[in-house]
Amino acid sequence: xxxxxxxxxxxxxxxxxxxxxxxxxxxxxxxxxxxxxxxxxxxxxxxxxxxxxxxxxxxxxxxxxxxxxxxxxxxxxxxxxxxxxxxxxxxxxxxxxxxxxxxxxxxxxxxxxxxxxxxxxxxxxxxxxxxxxxxxxxxxxxxxxxxxxxxxxxxxxxxxxxxxxxxxxxxxxxxxxxxxxxxxxxxxxxxxxxxxxxxxxxxxxxxxxxxxxxxxxxxxxxxxxxxxxxxxxxxxxxxxxxxxxxxxxxxxxxxxxxxxxxxxxxxxxxxxxxxxxxxxxxxxxxxxxxxxxxxxxxxxxxxxxxxxxxxxxxxxxxxxxxxxxxxxxxxxx
Amino acid sequence: xxxxxxxxxxxxxxxxxxxxxxxxxxxxxxxxxxxxxxxxxxxxxxxxxxxxxxxxxxxxxxxxxxxxxxxxxxxxxxxxxxxxxxxxxxxxxxxxxxxxxxxxxxxxxxxxxxxxxxxxxxxxxxxxxxxxxxxxxxxxxxxxxxxxxxxxxxxxxxxxxxxxxxxxxxxxxxxxxxxxxxxxxxxxxxxxxxxxxxxxxxxxxxxxxxxxxxxxxxxxxxxxxxxxxxxxxxxxxxxxxxxxxxxxxxxxxxxxxxxxxxxxxxxxxxxxxxxxxxxxxxxxxxxxxxxxxxxxxxxxxxxxxxxxxxxxxxxxxxxxxxxxxxxxxxxxx
Numbered sequence: 001x002x003x004x005x006x007x008x009x010x011x012x013x014x015x016x017x018x019x020x021x022x023x024x025x026x027x028x029x030x031x032x033x034x035x036x037x038x039x040x041x042x043x044x045x046x047x048x049x050x051x052x053x054x055x056x057x058x059x060x061x062x063x064x065x066x067x068x069x070x071x072x073x074x075x076x077x078x079x080x081x082x083x084x085x086x087x088x089x090x091x092x093x094x095x096x097x098x099x100x101x102x103x104x105x106x107x108x109x110x111x112x113x114x115x116x117x118x119x120x121x122x123x124x125x126x127x128x129x130x131x132x133x134x135x136x137x138x139x140x141x142x143x144x145x146x147x148x149x150x151x152x153x154x155x156x157x158x159x160x161x162x163x164x165x166x167x168x169x170x171x172x173x174x175x176x177x178x179x180x181x182x183x184x185x186x187x188x189x190x191x192x193x194x195x196x197x198x199x200x201x202x203x204x205x206x207x208x209x210x211x212x213x214x215x216x217x218x219x220x221x222x223x224x225x226x227x228x229x230x231x232x233x234x235x236x237x238x239x240x241x242x243x244x245x246x247x248x249x250x251x252x253x254x255x256x257x258x259x260x261x262x263x264x265x266x267x268x269x270x271x272x273x274x275x276x277x278x279x280x281x282x283x284x285x286x287x288x289x290x291x292x293x294x295x296x297x298x299x300x301x302x303x304x305x306x307x308x309x310x311x312x313x314x315x316x317x318x319x320x321x322x323x324x325x326x327x328x329x330x331x332x333x
Numbered sequence: 334x335x336x337x338x339x340x341x342x343x344x345x346x347x348x349x350x351x352x353x354x355x356x357x358x359x360x361x362x363x364x365x366x367x368x369x370x371x372x373x374x375x376x377x378x379x380x381x382x383x384x385x386x387x388x389x390x391x392x393x394x395x396x397x398x399x400x401x402x403x404x405x406x407x408x409x410x411x412x413x414x415x416x417x418x419x420x421x422x423x424x425x426x427x428x429x430x431x432x433x434x435x436x437x438x439x440x441x442x443x444x445x446x447x448x449x450x451x452x453x454x455x456x457x458x459x460x461x462x463x464x465x466x467x468x469x470x471x472x473x474x475x476x477x478x479x480x481x482x483x484x485x486x487x488x489x490x491x492x493x494x495x496x497x498x499x500x501x502x503x504x505x506x507x508x509x510x511x512x513x514x515x516x517x518x519x520x521x522x523x524x525x526x527x528x529x530x531x532x533x534x535x536x537x538x539x540x541x542x543x544x545x546x547x548x549x550x551x552x553x554x555x556x557x558x559x560x561x562x563x564x565x566x567x568x569x570x571x572x573x574x575x576x577x578x579x580x581x582x583x584x585x586x587x588x589x590x591x592x593x594x595x596x597x598x599x600x601x602x603x604x605x606x607x608x609x610x611x612x613x614x615x616x617x618x619x620x621x622x623x624x625x626x627x628x629x630x631x632x633x634x635x636x637x638x639x640x641x642x643x644x645x646x647x648x649x650x651x652x653x654x655x656x657x658x659x660x661x662x663x664x665x666x
Contacts, residue, residue, distance in 0.1 A: 124457020311419035
């Protein structure tokens with residue numbers, strides 16, 4: 001534990017397997033070929049979008065376990081959360097698995113949050129094998145946070161497109177190619193952004209704070225990393241992040257990639273400021289980043305997932321939008 | 334780590350301080366004199382019930398820290414969650430504290446979930462001091478889950494009354510009188526209960542499963558404990574718990590106490606089947622149980638908080654109600 005609360009892991013909690021599940025639009029994007037499972041049907045065979053999201057978490061979890069030839073009973077703890085009220089994507093999706101269940105809420109920061117917790121369980125001997133999983137679904141998120149889908153509302157230029165996708169990662173105490181080297185859990189930040197159609201602006205201060213704390217704690221600079229991924233800041237949030245970090249003389253431009261700008265072709269796919277959702281950074285991590293890490297193309301990266309902690313109730317009560325960003329440092333041997 | 338995933342803690346993560354905050358009705362109940370802070374005004378000086386709930390988490394956290402003469406910056410990580418959509422009681426309530434923030438969702442099991450996670454962080458060296466906090470508010474919960482308060486709907490005999498309250502616990506790596514000896518994170522259970530006005534019935538299977546797993550793992554029996562507390566099963570759920578455990582020849586009747594039946598005088602205060610809410614087990618733990626443990630009146634207890642993982646959306650889609658129960662074994666030196 002360092003001054004700014006970065007947690008250094010000595011035991012190298014390692015990535016054993018992982019899986020990604022996405023929808024049709026994500027398959028059509030620049031990373032389309034990388035995802036394990038894609039579905040043309042937004043309902044994934046279910047009769048509601050919420051149940052479709054449950055189904056995605058099931059498929060992602062099962063697929064990740066199958067890749068490692070593991071059963072549910074081999075897993076000591078599953079860490080899961082999503083954007084839906086009361087996180088029903090996770091609790092309903094995983095209710096038949098009989099795995100010890102740690103439900104989390106970090107909005108779109110969930111993939112980093114669940115991985116950070118799982119790594120600490122393994123580091124401390126509280127688990128030998130874990131699953132971290134999250135999801136989001138365009139249709140369930142839009143109708144919960146914004147407008148009924150049938151309304152066909154006009155989207156603002158700063159709006160981001162919620163990814164229909166899920167990602168699951170199995171961590172193990174046994175050595176593997178890729179592992180988690182350290183974790184920085186972010187603090188809630190709120191610089192007063194009130195526009196629920198500009199999540200990037202609301203989340204940038206949290207990302208800046210967490211990245212700055214991590215770099216200070218580890219006495220490293222952006223150049224020490226092959227890449228610095230943020231979750232879903234999009235165009236607006238990424239530029240704000242650069243501005244905020246520049247105040248502390250930190251320049252991440254050359255190393256920075258935002259999952260929200262990777263998964264879609266922003267212009268061709270008409271997603272305005274980029275992508276968002278728990279499933280955005282989760283599917284990019286499990287579809288793309290971890291593969292590059294295992295292949296040795298990346299040796300040392302930062303994965304900083306960002307979450308806007310608003311609810312429709314808080315918006316209607318005139319509240320600003322607090323955010324949080326959690327960071328994990330992944331390395332490959 | 335045992336066969337059924339109970340986590341044994343060797344380092345005795347210890348209870349340094351704690352605080353409880355409740356509303357008027359809770360103060361009038363049998364435990365009224367034990368709570369640190371009570372407020373006659375259901376709004377706690379704020380202009381909405383949701384903001385009142387944020388305020389309760391702030392007060393509970395601050396009070397617990399003040400008792401231990403600690404500042405926010407002394408805390409390595411805060412674990413928090415609540416019942417509100419997107420857990421805004423926690424994220425908004427704690428947004429000015431600058432503490433690394435792990436948001437969780439476990440419905441009314443949250444107090445045990447946050448304590449279990451915090452204990453594991455301390456055990457593994459990921460933190461030296463932590464805060465675990467949760468809350469619920471009758472008015473914010475009723476209008477979110479059931480009906481507008483103004484509607485004045487008739488309550489069913491199986492309904493439970495959501496506690497207006499919050500509890501915060503500071504854990505430390507330094508030895509103290511009371512400590513956490515082991516943790517069992519529960520799996521999600523769903524035996525098909527659909528009645529959202531009968532939370533006790535929905536949660537009893539999760540409590541039975543977690544308690545049975547803990548007793549099996551530790552090779553102990555109910556008689557080895559001074560008391561076995563459940564979170565908020567109420568009258569209906571407690572009786573179901575006895576029935577379910579009897580099938581496995583486990584009889585907890587003599588040792589069992591339910592926080593949902595302790596905080597109110599069920600008949601006089603007209604709360605039908607008892608109390609519920611994250612704040613129920615949290616305020617009873619921090620207002621009553623931990624004091625008895627520190628005083629040596631209890632030496633060895635189980636605290637099993639239970640959560641019903643439904644959402645209004647899942648109910649409207651005809652879904653059943655999955656539940657989860659997390660258990661911590663608390664001892665005093």
